Amino acid sequence: MFRYTRFEKARIIGAxxxxxxxxxxxxVDVPEGSTPLQAxxxxxxxxxxxxxxxxPS
Structure with missing residues (x-):
């Protein structure tokens, strides 16, 4: 998997x-009662x- 910075990871998961x-x-299959963030x-x-x-290059 591509290596993301912590800022990219936070932005991707938040979005x-x-x-x-x-x-x-x-x-994906998520457990019942999971929040959107957990999913x-x-x-x-x-x-x-x-x-x-x-x-940017």
Whole structure:
């Protein structure tokens, strides 16, 4: 998996959690009663968040 900085990781997880909170489908099976943040963290750890990072060169 690509290595992200802590700032990129926070931005990716936060953006995905917001998407989930606003009704986007969760791409993994999460335990009952999980928060959008927990679901986003699980997705990030499995490497399936549909968000890309473009770094300036």
């Amino acid at each position: 995905r959690a917001l998407q989930i909170a606003l009704g986007a489908p969760v791409l 986003a963290i699980i997705e990030f750890e499995k490497g399936i968040i549909p968000i890309t990072v473009i770094r």
